[in-house]
Amino acid sequence: MAYPRVEFTEQLMREGMQIESVEISVEDKVRLLDALSETGLRRIAVGSFVSPKYTPQMANVDEVVARFRPQRGVDYFALALNDKGRERVAPYMPPLKLDQLPVPTLSCHLCDTFVRRNANTSQEQEIERWPRVVESAKERGAQAAGMWLGAAFGSNFQGDFTTEQRMELLRAQHELWDEAGIPVTHVFLADPMGWVRPWQVEEQLNAILDEWPGVAYFGLHFHNSRGLALASTYEALRVLDQRHTVHFDSTIGGIGGCPYCGNGRATGMVATEDLVNMLEQLGIETGVDLDALIRVTWLLEEIIGHPTFGHVSKAGPHPDADRLYDANLPLVETLEEARHFLLGPEVLEHQLRPWREPIPEPVKAVH
Numbered sequence: 001m002a003y004p005r006v007e008f009t010e011q012l013m014r015e016g017m018q019i020e021s022v023e024i025s026v027e028d029k030v031r032l033l034d035a036l037s038e039t040g041l042r043r044i045a046v047g048s049f050v051s052p053k054y055t056p057q058m059a060n061v062d063e064v065v066a067r068f069r070p071q072r073g074v075d076y077f078a079l080a081l082n083d084k085g086r087e088r089v090a091p092y093m094p095p096l097k098l099d100q101l102p103v104p105t106l107s108c109h110l111c112d113t114f115v116r117r118n119a120n121t122s123q124e125q126e127i128e129r130w131p132r133v134v135e136s137a138k139e140r141g142a143q144a145a146g147m148w149l150g151a152a153f154g155s156n157f158q159g160d161f162t163t164e165q166r167m168e169l170l171r172a173q174h175e176l177w178d179e180a181g182i183p184v185t186h187v188f189l190a191d192p193m194g195w196v197r198p199w200q201v202e203e204q205l206n207a208i209l210d211e212w213p214g215v216a217y218f219g220l221h222f223h224n225s226r227g228l229a230l231a232s233t234y235e236a237l238r239v240l241d242q243r244h245t246v247h248f249d250s251t252i253g254g255i256g257g258c259p260y261c262g263n264g265r266a267t268g269m270v271a272t273e274d275l276v277n278m279l280e281q282l283g284i285e286t287g288v289d290l291d292a293l294i295r296v297t298w299l300l301e302e303i304i305g306h307p308t309f310g311h312v313s314k315a316g317p318h319p320d321a322d323r324l325y326d327a328n329l330p331l332v333e334t335l336e337e338a339r340h341f342l343l344g345p346e347v348l349e350h351q352l353r354p355w356r357e358p359i360p361e362p363v364k365a366v367h
Contacts, residue, residue, distance in 0.1 A: 194225025253308025
């Protein structure tokens, strides 16, 4: 199967930290950022330069980015939503880059309630800004444009949204770009409240491609409140092909969330270690050291003081021929014991082997 080109950004230090305790120290955040930088990840968000009044977890982001050790070959991104934020981040560029969309983009949330809670604005006000965005793009001579929908798949406050509702807003955006003579090449769909479902992704992406075959780049931001984000990610890979680029956001451990959506930390995201494992199983090379990523997840759990949501950090990746389990592996019961896949059999020395005689090694499967 011909898959699209895949990009993904590690969002632990932004999306993950913004919902965790404000008591996490600068030292621990620097430890996490430095450890992430050494896993082979190519894109890492370092945090948000925003008002600590509303996001107190980001109050010390300046100190974090001043102290971490950037690695060559890694792109580091910071979010800044206004001029003050951009002024704060400027002294750290490079190594930082602004986390912004790659083309001029019209944006709108399907859920008016969410955008009022999250950004003190309304859907109507978002739409009112569109002509100014288009005019600015024309003045700059933009050669490509994008369309962005937030709360795209559903809302905890307003319920489910249909493909036709999404297409109606996308058509309104596309029409303005058509009038300006700027081709639409990018589409972004964000799901802050975890309503995404794989069959919706299939229907929505096919609808976009059928109506606008010139779209080549898809940015997909899925939350995992109902456990369907990774399945929806796979569905996007299945629908798109080598003509396309798809970008995902993820966090190690799958932590993250928004205090305005009603689910808090339960919102979660695709766990980066689960995403990397799936991509590698599909034959899509990531360049990420999965063992190193798992160790960072363990470090994260130590720092935040509670388990994370991912699976591969608990059971390990699919073992290849050189890492299949010993037929006489002792009993494994706890999550700590399950770490034998990386820590070795020493963590199981206290456990039983209740079979009466040694079990012969099985014939290994041939692929």
